[in-house]
Amino acid sequence: MRSSTSNSNERLPSGPWLRTWLVAGAIALAILGTWEGYWRSRGWAPTVEANEDSWIIAWGRIRPTSTVFTGTSRIQAALDPAIWVSELGGEPPVQLALAGGSPTPVLETLAADSAFHGLIVVDLLPLYSLDASLESEERVVDYLRAYHVAQRSPVKRMEAMLRIHLPYLFVFRRDELLPGEFFQNAWEGRWPDAGYDFLRPDRYHPLYFSRSKLEPNSARVNDPKPFAHLLSTGRPAKGAELDSMFSRIGRSVTQIQQRGGEVVFILFQACGGRRTIEEQLYPKREYWDRFRAQTTGIALDSDDYPMIRSQPCYDGSHIDGNAAPAVTRLIAQALQEKGISRRPQ
Amino acid sequence: MVFNSLTFLVFFVVVLVAYYLPTSWTVRKFNLLIASYFFYAVWNPPFVLLLMGSTVIDWIVAKRIAVTEHPGARRALLLVSLGFNLGVLGFFKYGNFLLGNFVALLQTFGISYRPPAWDIVLPVGISFYTFLTLSYTLDVYHRQLRPGKSFLDFAFFVTFFPHLVAGPILRAADFLPQCVEPRKATRDQIGWGLTLLAIGLFEKSILADSLLAPVADTVFGAVNKAGFTDAWIGTLAFSAQIFLDFAGYSTCAIGIALCLGFVLPDNFRFPYAAIGFSDFWRRWHISLSTWLRDYLYIPLGGNRGGEAKTHRNLMLTMLLGGLWHGASWRFVVWGGLHGSYLIVERWLGRIWGGARWLRSGYARVGLALLTYYLVCITWVFFRADSFPRALTLLKTMLIGAPHHLAIGRRTTMMVALLTLGLLAAHWSMRDSSLEEKWKGLRWWARSMVLAGLLLSLALAPGDERAFIYFQF
Numbered sequence: 025m026r027s028s029t030s031n032s033n034e035r036l037p038s039g040p041w042l043r044t045w046l047v048a049g050a051i052a053l054a055i056l057g058t059w060e061g062y063w064r065s066r067g068w069a070p071t072v073e074a075n076e077d078s079w080i081i082a083w084g085r086i087r088p089t090s091t092v093f094t095g096t097s098r099i100q101a102a103l104d105p106a107i108w109v110s111e112l113g114g115e116p117p118v119q120l121a122l123a124g125g126s127p128t129p130v131l132e133t134l135a136a137d138s139a140f141h142g143l144i145v146v147d148l149l150p151l152y153s154l155d156a157s158l159e160s161e162e163r164v165v166d167y168l169r170a171y172h173v174a175q176r177s178p179v180k181r182m183e184a185m186l187r188i189h190l191p192y193l194f195v196f197r198r199d200e201l202l203p204g205e206f207f208q209n210a211w212e213g214r215w216p217d218a219g220y221d222f223l224r225p226d227r228y229h230p231l232y233f234s235r236s237k238l239e240p241n242s243a244r245v246n247d248p249k250p251f252a253h254l255l256s257t258g259r260p261a262k263g264a265e266l267d268s269m270f271s272r273i274g275r276s277v278t279q280i281q282q283r284g285g286e287v288v289f290i291l292f293q294a295c296g297g298r299r300t301i302e303e304q305l306y307p308k309r310e311y312w313d314r315f316r317a318q319t320t321g322i323a324l325d326s327d328d329y330p331m332i333r334s335q336p337c338y339d340g341s342h343i344d345g346n347a348a349p350a351v352t353r354l355i356a357q358a359l360q361e362k363g364i365s366r367r368p369q
Numbered sequence: 370m371v372f373n374s375l376t377f378l379v380f381f382v383v384v385l386v387a388y389y390l391p392t393s394w395t396v397r398k399f400n401l402l403i404a405s406y407f408f409y410a411v412w413n414p415p416f417v418l419l420l421m422g423s424t425v426i427d428w429i430v431a432k433r434i435a436v437t438e439h440p441g442a443r444r445a446l447l448l449v450s451l452g453f454n455l456g457v458l459g460f461f462k463y464g465n466f467l468l469g470n471f472v473a474l475l476q477t478f479g480i481s482y483r484p485p486a487w488d489i490v491l492p493v494g495i496s497f498y499t500f501l502t503l504s505y506t507l508d509v510y511h512r513q514l515r516p517g518k519s520f521l522d523f524a525f526f527v528t529f530f531p532h533l534v535a536g537p538i539l540r541a542a543d544f545l546p547q548c549v550e551p552r553k554a555t556r557d558q559i560g561w562g563l564t565l566l567a568i569g570l571f572e573k574s575i576l577a578d579s580l581l582a583p584v585a586d587t588v589f590g591a592v593n594k595a596g597f598t599d600a601w602i603g604t605l606a607f608s609a610q611i612f613l614d615f616a617g618y619s620t621c622a623i624g625i626a627l628c629l630g631f632v633l634p635d636n637f638r639f640p641y642a643a644i645g646f647s648d649f650w651r652r653w654h655i656s657l658s659t660w661l662r663d664y665l666y667i668p669l670g671g672n673r674g675g676e677a678k679t680h681r682n683l684m685l686t687m688l689l690g691g692l693w694h695g696a697s698w699r700f701v702v703w704g705g706l707h708g709s710y711l712i713v714e715r716w717l718g719r720i721w722g723g724a725r726w727l728r729s730g731y732a733r734v735g736l737a738l739l740t741y742y743l744v745c746i747t748w749v750f751f752r753a754d755s756f757p758r759a760l761t762l763l764k765t766m767l768i769g770a771p772h773h774l775a776i777g778r779r780t781t782m783m784v785a786l787l788t789l790g791l792l793a794a795h796w797s798m799r800d801s802s803l804e805e806k807w808k809g810l811r812w813w814a815r816s817m818v819l820a821g822l823l824l825s826l827a828l829a830p831g832d833e834r835a836f837i838y839f840q841f
Contacts, residue, residue, distance in 0.1 A: 035802070035804050035805075036555075036557045036558060036561050036804065037557065037560075037561055037804050037807045037808045038557045039557075039560070039812050039815070040812050041556050041557065041559065041560025041561075042556070042560075043812060043816075044560065044812050044815045044816050044819065045560065045563065045816075045819065047812075047813065047816035047820075048815075048816040048817075048818075048819030048820040048823060049820075049823065051816065051817070051820035052820045052823040052824050052827065055820075055824060056824065056827055177411065179370055179376050179411040182376050182379075183374055183375060183376045186375040186376065186379070187375060190375060196827075196828065202828055202829075202830055203828055204579065204830060211779070
């Protein structure tokens with residue numbers, strides 16, 4: 025019987041292989057180059073894929089005195105690491121926040137690390153931090169597990185590095201422009217508009233809403249209905265469960281403070297209809313205000329800052345990328361006022 | 370390290386450069402050996418010792434067997450090799466399975482026994498390299514092969530990274546002679562090798578991982594919610610996925626070896642165009658099926674000794690072949706079903722073997738479709754997480770269920786078209802080969818095909834899924 029993938033010399037296809045491969049490479053490069061150029065000309069820029077790779081690499085950068093950001097996508101969009109460094113000095117902060125993630129596993133893990141005495145900035149969004157279903161914690165725990173696996177394997181870390189930096193060179197590696205998502209959208213009559221979110225290799229994730237189709241303070245974003253699904257997901261912790269969650273966080277804060285470190289909690293408030301729903305689920309008085317009253321860490325509420333409060337509302341959750349540097353500066357100054365000193369470079 | 374990773378790309382480039390440095394043949398082979406150990410160590414470094422142990426023991430045992438004349442001593446030496454290789458395989462792969470069955474057996478006698486849980490990590494590729502080293506010792510024992518002269522060559526034969534973790538399962542008689550003279554890939558070998566690598570990666574990353582695996586995962590992950598169409602689409606998706614995944618790996622392995630000037634045996638010959646099950650097993654995982662034939666079926670007596678013994682030997686071979694895939698009764702059932710099909714086919718062959726209608730085009734197509742249908746149904750035991758789930762899905766495939774998964778019409782169409790495309794491709798190349806099809810293309814048409822493959826790979830989603838057969 026003949027074979028499908030034979031490789032004996034007699035049956036090997038011969039021909040002008042060099043020319044064949046060179047022409048193939050040239051065609052592929054020409055098509056990719058045109059595709060890349062087209063999207064770049066429309067204002068698109070590369071982004072890193074939002075998966076565990078960049079998180080693993082980020083965690084690997086933690087040093088005993090590092091500044092670590094953790095929480096949800098709100099802190100990823102709001103705090104610009106470059107501005108942070110220019111205001112507060114030190115090494116660039118390690119961004120470990122995850123969309124829909126809870127900060128507690130990161131906080132607890134760093135608290136358990138006897139060498140760590142740096143600064144942790146926690147985006148304490150009750151929707152994900154004080155959810156008794158713990159689903160948002162599980163995601164972060166999965167990432168932590170992946171980090172521990174990668175820590176044992178230099179090749180895994182190398183693969184993660186390559187997967188972050190290589191696709192970051194090309195716009196065509198953005199999810200919206202890969203065939204799967206692109207053709208699905210095209211099938212449904214949606215043509216991608218200029219990409220407005222850019223996850224950078226350092227996990228800073230600015231969202232430039234002015235490039236999107238989202239209108240600021242539109243009737244749509246002010247309507248609670250599109251966010252009503254949040255009411256059926258998760259389970260707000262109450263009573264003893266809530267006390268236990270506060271204690272877990274409190275224990276970690278104390279451990280870190282005892283070693284000379286500090287923990288800052290920031291509530292990045294939602295806006296529009298989403299705020300209505302979040303307030304319904306986690307009334308500020310019962311959750312944030314109670315937490316703020318009992319924590320030994322520093323607690324900041326974005327509502328206390330008129331500049332942040334007056335930001336236009338685009339998607340109900342995130343601060344616009346153009347405002348992020350000013351917001352970062354404001355937060356950094358607020359922290360300096362509360363005794364967080366500049367760190368040596 | 371998997372072939373469909375960026376790290377492998379870097380590794381392969383470094384290996385190619387190191388291999389083609391102007392040094393002696395021994396140094397080049399040594400470089401490849403070190404690279405192969407590194408390739409393996411990436412998964413779990415301590416398991417390299419196991420690989421080395423298997424290599425050293427079979428090398429020494431085969432040498433001793435070759436110079437020993439006394440039959441009893443030869444048999445004892447063979448038992449050392451069998452004991453070590455099968456012992457290691459038994460412990461790592463079947464330890465928990467055997468223990469679990471032992472506990473269950475005791476329970477049937479009313480004895481409650483709770484042994485401490487064994488946390489055994491399965492060394493990747495162990496089933497492949499133990500079979501490879503065993504075949505070497507068995508060949509020397511049966512005086513079909515003279516032991517190699519160079520330990521470096523033997524270690525290289527066992528460890529050569531393209532085949533190490535998922536085959537094809539090499540034979541020393543085919544590979545060791547290639548290690549004697551210095552090898553430098555010809556332009557045709559490099560050209561075709563890279564083409565095979567691109568085809569294999571396309572099969573794995575685009576077709577198997579991006580398009581088919583999510584569908585199979587959805588259906589097999591929610592068998593209780595699957596309806597009639599869902600169940601069939603999930604099973605068809607898995608049937609195509611497992612072929613493209615494994616054949617994709619083998620194609621990559623053959624291509625990579627060719628780029629280094631080495632020839633590996635074929636592992637697949639368009640199996641979904643098989644007419645009957647003996648034909649299927651001549652086309653599916655050929656290096657394993659020929660291993661089982663040569664080292665199990667024939668030593669058991671093969672088809673000598675009458676129908677009953679032939680049927681027994683077929684069934685035993687397929688049951689053990691099933692168990693080779695994994696420590697679970699599901700794999701045993703999968704193998705048992707294939708054994709039953711082979712027995713029924715033999716029996717029907719005796720009744721209808723000479724019938725002219727069987728040679729007509731319609732009958733051949735019909736029999737090929739029937740074979741494919743049964744192969745698909747049998748895959749359910751291979752893929753499902755448990756017996757109850759497999760039976761639930763099979764029941765849904767046969768009589769339907771009042772459920773419906775949100776797979777979507779487009780996905781259903783995609784799986785149906787891919788399945789039809791796969792069957793048409795296999796049928797059209799059933800008696801031909803990929804090389805012959807390739808030879809029929811003008812150079813510019815080849816460039817277009819390669820450009821399409823390169824584009825697809827550049828635009829493939831970045832998920833890195835391991836090859837299914839790594840777990841075996």
